[in-house]
Amino acid sequence: MFQNYLNVALRNLIKHKLYSAINIIGLAVGLAACILISLYVRDELSFDKFWSNANNIYRLQTTFKIPGREPFVTVMAQGPSKHALKEYFSEDIDKVTRFNNMNTILRYKGGVYSQEMMWTDPETADMFSFDVVEGDIHKALHDNASLAISQSLAKKYFGDEDPLGKVVTVNVHRLQRDYRVAAVFKDLPHNTVLKFDALAMIDEKDFAQEPWEFTQWFSVNNYVYFTLKPGVNIARVNDQLAAFTNKNITMPSAITGGQKRDASSFITYDTLALPDVELHSPRSGMEMKAAGSLTTVIIFSAIAGLILLIACINFMNLATAKSTQRAREVALRKVLGAKRGQLVLQFIGESVFIAAIGLVLGFVLVELALPAFNQFIGKDMVFNYGDPVVLLLLVGLTVTVGVLGGAYPALVLSGFLPARVLKANKSAETSGSMRLRSVLVVVQFSISIALIIATGVVYGQKLYATNMNPGFNKDNLLVIHNVGRTGARDKQEALKQEILRMPNVTSAAFSDDTPGTSDENNTSVKVPGSETDQSILLGVQNVDYDFLKTYQIKLLAGRNYSRDRTMDGVPDGSKAKDGEMLPGTVILNVGALRRLGFGTPKEAIGKQITMGIAGPNGKPAKTLMTVIGVIPEIHFQTLKNMLRPEMYLYRSHSPFDSLTVRFKGNPEALIKRIEGTWKSMITTVPYEYDFVDQNLAEAFDREANTSILLGIFSGLAIIIACLGLYGLASFTAERRTKEIGIRKVMGATVFDVVRLLIWQFSKPVLIANLIAWPVAAYGLMRWLQNFPYRLDSWYLVPCCIAAGLLALLVAWVTVGGNAAKVARANPIKALRYE
Amino acid sequence: MLKLHNLSKVYRTDEVETVALNSVNIEIEHGEFVAIMGPSGCGKSTLLNIVGMLDTPSSGEYWFMDEDVAGYSEAKLGNIRKQNIGFIFQSFNLIDELTVAENIELALLYHNIPASERRDRVAHVMDKVGIAHRAKHMPSQLSGGQQQRVAVARAVVGDQAMILADEPTGNLDSAHGQEVMEMLQSLNEEGTTIVMVTHSPAHADYARRTINLFDGHVVTENLRAAV
Ligand SMILES: Nc1ncnc2c1ncn2[C@@H]1O[C@H](COP(=O)(O)OP(=O)(O)OP(=O)(O)O)[C@@H](O)[C@H]1O
């Protein structure tokens, strides 16, 4: 019995080569796409679950609510929060640790590295279960002259030598000290949000001169993680965070506008469990490495499901179409005594058999595609066949697909009355099954079209954002970093002059931040004589007098800073006498004028603002600054931020962090040349550079990647859908040969017949458009809301139409070839044998 | 109307070569009613297909209305065919998915005739063959005789000058067969040229001339004396 079924199954497979190929290939591609996406989703979900107490590690995150601005959401907390947490939550919180990357430079035997080193507290060794291969990480993190390093860093610095006890010079801020390697840990796996190759203990004494790192409540630089005492629920901590804020932070009256207001209405905290960070990070760009996104995971899971659905629909459609051709076999089996149950089993068995072949081929495709996929999404996932969960899932999937694909034809066919089938001897197909098939084709194409639209819009948004005019000329700008670091800061002016002398350099300007940054630096100012006496928070960019020229920003009114006017810019507060108001000058952007109520750019010139500055010995001092120039609002921060009111401050007396060089022609030679000059002048700081346009585009890397992946998967979806359509079209053409023959005898031309067949398959595609357009448009409009600067919604219209036409075109090409072949056949062949 | 001169048709399949028609010479005048008879496999359908331009001869001349169409392309033949020739088949060859009226309309569909005129003409022929009350039915709901009447209606609705009928009564009982023959006869009386293949001598009697084929040859041509 079984032998007979197997024979029939195999012979059918071979006899209906086209049918089998379409089914198997479609299913294999669908399963492969599904497996790849599942691997990705599984990987994203696996983040930070491997730490031995992963379920008990939480992170403290700060949001600043600045009046009149978008809240500034961070994933970090202030330095002093560590001690404050331990004190305030002494009942609930067990251990607290900080990670702070202070742009540390490591030097070993003439090599200068700007490594991913984190400064951390000793508790890290207790909280995180590092895989220590040598030395003792507890000891390393309890000593302010010891390092814990990763295996790959050890290899990079010391090669095959024993890393333990090796001495590395650490250079950060004003600190320069020799550290001894005291522990080596296995490289962090890729599925953690932590990223560093070296750890050193924070000794707060070392950074007393840099109070913003560990002691101030108004700057955030630390990732703060904590663990709870046994039996404590995180909700207990969350409930008290507002009280915690009010107890520890007092808002300066300058910010509250003189009123007494709780700190918790300006600064809010929230907590996030470590395993949730990867997918729920409120600010992916601020993590140690870019985090994933739940939306992406959900979207791609949905796509995996949809692709599989398309493949399953093929399966069902072709199976029902083909089943009509097997009506006779079924009828005969019934006449010969087969029971309905047996027939159903036979059909489902055959269908599961084909699905299993598809699965095996799917495995092959996964193996072929995985390396490229891994590289593309920056992971190193493996497809583990031995994993029982995976196996169970796949076997389950195959059986489900097989049963679904086989069930309908099995039930319908086995339900036929044999007499009818044998007598009719032709299409025993019910109109119901034909309608079902059309509905399923509509579903397939709706999905494909929606995916194509999504691809177009995501890619369009990426293009829009990266081609948006930021308000300055972003091309041909080279940024040289690290110029403000100890060892380079004293030489930065000389370096600038050297670079200006180089060929192809048209200008160069210092600034602290460079375009694409997501750093926030804000200062409150007041308008003297204004009624409210409320201070107003403005964004700050520190720039020099060549800034406007180098970035090619036009003044709307007034003048630029001049190096010849010694009084220009922010005055040096260290020379201020007690209570003295030092005069200065300032350039504002138009947004700042609006905030300050300064009217038009012309009217604003000559108006004044006061601002606090550092006075002698760290005491506060003040300056009264006159507006000398107004520039338009420019996108100096990442294009994912809204424009903000900004001051462009010039501090002639303090060094800057980076130097931007405007060049002509090919920068390769220039980069080499600057490197030579740098190395001859600066030995303790590494030479690092990048390009402004690339930095701006980088923020949209994720969108770029998503659109490519969407493109690939929507391509796959439409290919599978078309495979199915092709199969259906050939079955239909076969079924309609007689009709086509008659039509031709009646005078229909080849063209008439092709048009007839193509129209038959265009209808479902057209209907699919009507379904896909509103659904895709709605979803994408919501997605676009994520971006402050986004495509107009009308862009969806051409996207929808183009996707619809593309789908139609693909369907036509798919069906057309077959239709033409059928239409060209001699009609008498079709009519001859009835 | 048409003239076949030394016309041959050879079918080649793999290794076998079948000579279905062997130097056939036939002439058919306008308004004639010709019956073609002969044993099974003698080439009757082949002849009719070539005359109907559904197939092309292997050699020889086929003069249709003073044009040698023997070497014409399929598209060109299709054009001549749809202007001049209507068909009736033994197995009716109606489209199962279309209604009776739609099946008849099919013959006008590819002639650039406005929809209203098509409707009128279809209604007219349905009356003529007495099938009007079945206009909305599907072919499978009709008896064989009724189906063949629909096929006749379809063949005449286009007003073509010639109708080719391949065993139009082959699938019908004698009463229904007679009915169809009478319809053909009255069409012929109205001026339509009719060429019909039949196995029934009685039905061949309706024709004015009978051509007997044997093994691809024309063996005899009997002219029936006018009654
Ligand atoms: N497409 C074809 N390929 C090969 N041989 C063919 C083909 N069509 C017809 N023949 C052969 O040509 C010969 C004539 O066939 P045809 O159909 O014309 O006979 P017929 O006189 O119509 O017979 P019947 O009375 O049975 O319908 C037969 O021997 C047949 O086998």
Ligand SMILES: [Mg+2]
């Ligand atoms: Mg025949």
